[in-house]
Amino acid sequence: MKAFVLRSYGPPDALELTEIETPVPADDEVLVRVRATSVQPYDWHLMRGEPYIARLMGKGPGLRRPKIAVLGADVAGRVEAVGRDVTGFRPGDEVFGMPKRGGFAEYACVRAEELAPKPENLSYEQAAAVPLAALTALLGLRDAGRVRPGQRVLVNGASGGVGTFAVQLAKAFGAEVTGVCGTRNVELVRSLGADEVVDRTAEDFTRNGRRYDLVLDIAGSHAGPAYRRVLTRTGTCAVVGGPAGRWVQPVGHVLWALATSAFVPQRTVLVDVVGCTDNRRNLLTLTELIEDGRLTPVIDRRYPFEDIPAALAYQEEGHASGKVVVTV
Incomplete structure (x- = not known):
């Protein structure tokens, strides 16, 4: 599969578009064919390894090199396969969620507890704008x-x-x-x-x-x-x-x-969303509000998958009104 891989900290062009093996879901994971993702400050902080003080923290991005090779904290797509302990999802289901990593690729393995059914009234792009x-x-x-x-x-x-x-x-x-x-x-x-x-x-x-x-x-x-x-x-x-x-x-x-x-x-x-362990329930709360018409994602710009570095560069400028999304 194609993925943007981060081998060392740096600007957006540090991300390398390359072919890597498609991941295999663990027992509690779902393999998602990613149709859309988004870029946000969380991604470019990890990309640059900044602030430097964060590298010294136990759950930081890594002291000398990135711990996360494939960034991308939001996904929306279709289930391709499920681990043996997963219930509630099956191949073909449309889903969205916040895996915290892996979204900048054609496929991502996501823990089932970090996924929910995609809101019926949203496109993949709109759904990818929601999670984080x-x-x-x-x-x-x-x-x-x-x-x-x-x-x-x-x-x-x-x-x-x-x-x-x-x-x-x-x-x-x-x-x-x-x-x-x-x-x-x-x-x-x-x-x-x-x-x-x-x-x-x-x-x-x-x-x-x-x-x-x-x-x-x-x-x-x-x-x-x-x-x-x-x-x-x-x-x-x-x-x-x-x-x-x-x-x-x-x-x-x-x-x-x-x-x-x-x-x-x-x-x-x-507010610590990354440390939250109850994302599925919270995603379902958001879905209810979205399908009731009380919550709508605002999208500033859309980019094709190959332009993820450009999307990150734009996001890093800090002038986006709403979300910046990527179609995979």
């Missing part, structure tokens, strides 16, 4: 943020992959939603259901006097004390990421926010 980004938004709002109907929620970074899902999910959960984004995306965020949209180039939301029960911090554009200014006394800041950097960021931003929260009444929590 929408799961991050779901865990940030529902689990880390404990959002409740009637609460005021601010989404900082509302026009990106996670943010476009977060605005829709917060509305689906009954919250009053404020989205923060750049000028060119104001109308997009408003169209997703935001009750208010703050243009970050014209206004600093941390100094306008408004207070929120929950801030979902995707952009990482402010330090911890600034977020606490906009939270109610018992509010929560759920941190997804932070500014990109070669040595420490966004890890430093996240750790600093968590450390300083110990001295104030507001909660600061980290």
